[in-house]
Amino acid sequence: MIDRWGDLVGRRALAVLLIGVLLTLGAGAFGAGVFDSLSQGGFDDRSSESARELEAEREAFGNKGIDVVAIYSDADGGSTADDPAFRVAVEDVVDAIPADAVASVVPYYAAPDAGLVSQDASHAQVLISLAGVTQDDFLTNYDRVAPVLEDVEGLDADLAGAFAVYNDVNQITSDDLKRAELISLPIVILLALLIFGSAVAALMPAMVGIVAMLGALAVVRVIAEFTEVSVFSVNVISLLGIGLAIDYALFVISRFREELALQPLDAPDAAAVAIRRTMATAGRTVLFSGLTVAAAMASLLIFPQAFLRSMGYGGIAAVVVAMLAALTILPAVLRLLGRRVDAGRLPWRRDRSLAPGEGGRWAALAHAVMRRPVLVMVVTIAALLAVASPFLGAKWGSVDYRVLPTDAPAHEAAALLNEEFGPETSTAQLLLQGTDPTDVAAYVEEVRAVPGVLDVVPVAEEGTDTLLRAVWEGNSQTEAAQDLVRDLRAIDPASGEALVGGLSADTVDLIASVADHLPWMGLIVVGVMLVLLFVAFGSVVLPVKAVLMNLFSITASFGVVTWIFSDGNLAGFLGFEPQGFLDATNPILMLAILFGLSMDYEVFLLSRVREEWDRTRENDRAVAAGVQKTGRIITSAALLLGVVIGAFGTSGIVFMKMLGVGMLVALLIDATIVRALLVPATMKLLGDWNWYAPGPLARWWERYGFREEGPAAHVPNTRDPGTPTEDRVPEPV
Numbered sequence: 001m002i003d004r005w006g007d008l009v010g011r012r013a014l015a016v017l018l019i020g021v022l023l024t025l026g027a028g029a030f031g032a033g034v035f036d037s038l039s040q041g042g043f044d045d046r047s048s049e050s051a052r053e054l055e056a057e058r059e060a061f062g063n064k065g066i067d068v069v070a071i072y073s074d075a076d077g078g079s080t081a082d083d084p085a086f087r088v089a090v091e092d093v094v095d096a097i098p099a100d101a102v103a104s105v106v107p108y109y110a111a112p113d114a115g116l117v118s119q120d121a122s123h124a125q126v127l128i129s130l131a132g133v134t135q136d137d138f139l140t141n142y143d144r145v146a147p148v149l150e151d152v153e154g155l156d157a158d159l160a161g162a163f164a165v166y167n168d169v170n171q172i173t174s175d176d177l178k179r180a181e182l183i184s185l186p187i188v189i190l191l192a193l194l195i196f197g198s199a200v201a202a203l204m205p206a207m208v209g210i211v212a213m214l215g216a217l218a219v220v221r222v223i224a225e226f227t228e229v230s231v232f233s234v235n236v237i238s239l240l241g242i243g244l245a246i247d248y249a250l251f252v253i254s255r256f257r258e259e260l261a262l263q264p265l266d267a268p269d270a271a272a273v274a275i276r277r278t279m280a281t282a283g284r285t286v287l288f289s290g291l292t293v294a295a296a297m298a299s300l301l302i303f304p305q306a307f308l309r310s311m312g313y314g315g316i317a318a319v320v321v322a323m324l325a326a327l328t329i330l331p332a333v334l335r336l337l338g339r340r341v342d343a344g345r346l347p348w349r350r351d352r353s354l355a356p357g358e359g360g361r362w363a364a365l366a367h368a369v370m371r372r373p374v375l376v377m378v379v380t381i382a383a384l385l386a387v388a389s390p391f392l393g394a395k396w397g398s399v400d401y402r403v404l405p406t407d408a409p410a411h412e413a414a415a416l417l418n419e420e421f422g423p424e425t426s427t428a429q430l431l432l433q434g435t436d437p438t439d440v441a442a443y444v445e446e447v448r449a450v451p452g453v454l455d456v457v458p459v460a461e462e463g464t465d466t467l468l469r470a471v472w473e474g475n476s477q478t479e480a481a482q483d484l485v486r487d488l489r490a491i492d493p494a495s496g497e498a499l500v501g502g503l504s505a506d507t508v509d510l511i512a513s514v515a516d517h518l519p520w521m522g523l524i525v526v527g528v529m530l531v532l533l534f535v536a537f538g539s540v541v542l543p544v545k546a547v548l549m550n551l552f553s554i555t556a557s558f559g560v561v562t563w564i565f566s567d568g569n570l571a572g573f574l575g576f577e578p579q580g581f582l583d584a585t586n587p588i589l590m591l592a593i594l595f596g597l598s599m600d601y602e603v604f605l606l607s608r609v610r611e612e613w614d615r616t617r618e619n620d621r622a623v624a625a626g627v628q629k630t631g632r633i634i635t636s637a638a639l640l641l642g643v644v645i646g647a648f649g650t651s652g653i654v655f656m657k658m659l660g661v662g663m664l665v666a667l668l669i670d671a672t673i674v675r676a677l678l679v680p681a682t683m684k685l686l687g688d689w690n691w692y693a694p695g696p697l698a699r700w701w702e703r704y705g706f707r708e709e710g711p712a713a714h715v716p717n718t719r720d721p722g723t724p725t726e727d728r729v730p731e732p733v
């Protein structure tokens with residue numbers, strides 16, 4: 001199939017290019033409106049206890065949660081909450097709030113005993129419960145309410161609360177995305193110029209990246225017509241769309257130049273022949289890489305949180321479009337350019353190739369590793385496990401105001417709230433359904449007896465339904481707060497049912513949901529990878545080895561992330577406030593993305609190894625040649641992708657910074673230590689067993705396998721790996 005496509009592109013390059021350009025322009029026009037279709041929420045699991053509590057609470061009483069805290073103070077510091085002018089100004093704001101956007105508003109003057117005025121009366125609070133059903137409804141109504149709350153004549157207004165944090169996160173993330181793209185693309189073009197040594201070739205990765213971005217946004221807009229898609233999907237589209245497009249473009253261009261160099265200078269169809277060979281080799285690699293990364297991202301679709309599923313949608317769209325662009329528009333452009341792909345060469349790079357022969361430094365390194373494979377493997381694995389060890393003590397939480405930069409409005413408002421109104425407190429909503437009034441009092445006493453609970457406040461009552469609010473000291477995301485929620489859930493009323501909700505309960509349910517779905521995610525990813533890699537390489541051993549190699553680099557990155565973001569090391573250098581825990585969704589995203597990216601390099605390396613193995617049947621030579629022919633390309637691809645990922649590490653949002661740093665570390669480990677040391681060492685130890693498959697599977701693969709056709713004819717390998725090499729295959733012709 002890929003051979004026939006390469007032949008078609010070689011003959012009809014202009015038509016392929018024109019169709020691709022028209023589709024890209026159409027996708028760009030359609031995808032430009034995607035932001036109007038995306039939701040801002042999607043962090044909740046609607047089957048969890050906290051979500052069920054919130055839904056039942058709304059049905060019985062309306063929303064009674066405190067979603068927004070507006071803090072007011074005199075702009076000049078001259079008046080206090082006791083002054084009539086201060087109160088009138090706040091009353092005017094309260095009256096101006098759109099009635100259909102809120103469920104309730106409690107100003108400080110309506111609840112004199114609720115502690116809504118600071119000790120010196122310089123600051124006063126207004127508590128707002130938003131109207132709506134979903135988190136997206138709440139965020140939409142927050143956008144309507146916030147400008148009104150902030151428009152107070154003569155007073156300073158600060159907005160705190162969960163939805164103020166979400167709003168700032170969305171805004172800052174959007175700004176960070178634009179900045180990351182502005183930073184990364186020029187650097188990518190400059191580095192590509194240094195890598196390729198040609199101005200024309202250097203522009204190709206950026207071109208494919210832009211096509212991938214535009215196409216993926218259009219695909220996500222279509223998906224958003226049928227299901228909820230979070231605005232955060234755009235971030236993964238940018239990261240994977242640009243990043244993988246660069247990888248794929250690098251693989252295809254380098255192979256095209258390599259094949260073109262083998263053609264006679266006066267050959268009239270040299271470019272067409274080179275494109276056919278490129279599609280049969282690097283094109284096949286790109287196809288399988290795209291399928292493996294898309295499969296890894298598809299594993300996110302099993303999670304109930306729309307936020308995680310949206311990352312899956314965005315990732316699949318970005319990967320598939322990047323892959324298609326690298327297999328259509330890019331080869332068509334290369335076919336039309338021919339040897340002009342090297343136009344604008346840097347003078348000092350005129351005779352330097354991106355993919356040198358078999359006798360270079362990478363091959364020498366591979367041979368050195370294979371002389372002492374056990375030592376290299378043991379030392380490397382021990383070092384990676386040591387780097388990963390902090391992850392064993394990882395603590396988990398979710399989003400609170402500390403994910404924001406310290407100068408973000410919601411972060412400043414939270415700090416002001418803690419400063420002016422006493423130590424930070426957290427709450428849980430306790431909804432009793434069908435509970436006898438006499439049993440409510442007993443339940444309240446049991447809750448008050450839970451260590452850490454400061455008070456239990458009645459909120460509302462309707463028939464046999466009662467809503468209570470438990471209060472304790474400390475941040476909502478601490479382990480102590482999570483343990484307290486579990487203690488509250490362990491208390492059952494004598495009659496009826498109790499549901500526990502609130503921010504801490506949301507976090508407990510999120511962590512439990514992730515833990516429940518993670519094994520299934522792992523089974524999906526590993527299962528699909530094993531099948532795809534077997535189809536690609538005809539071995540049952542290499543896929544297992546590839547999965548294990550990837551796990552080493554990923555767990556090492558988890559250890560680095562824990563050491564930095566949970567333990568607080570390098571916080572000053574990276575510019576964030578440590579939270580003391582990891583966001584529970586971040587490792588899931590990292591696992592899906594990194595597993596796919598690691599397989600990207602694994603497929604590229606093993607494709608060249610397999611090509612040499614089919615030609616020579618000499619394991620050491622095949623490994624060394626594969627490492628040599630891909631070493632510089634993989635390193636270059638990792639460098640370019642690292643620029644894109646590293647740009648996300650500059651984000652002001654802690655969990656985006658965490659994602660960028662963690663992925664950058666894993667990428668560097670994978671592209672250097674794993675590919676240059678672990679892979680040659682393990683392949684040396686396995687020897688001919690690298691290519692083993694049971695008889696029926698081997699025969700199936702010989703007939704249907706999607707192999708990369710090397711320069712020499714493929715020689716079947718169906719015998720036991722223990723058979724001496726010289727007895728198993730004839731000499732290459």
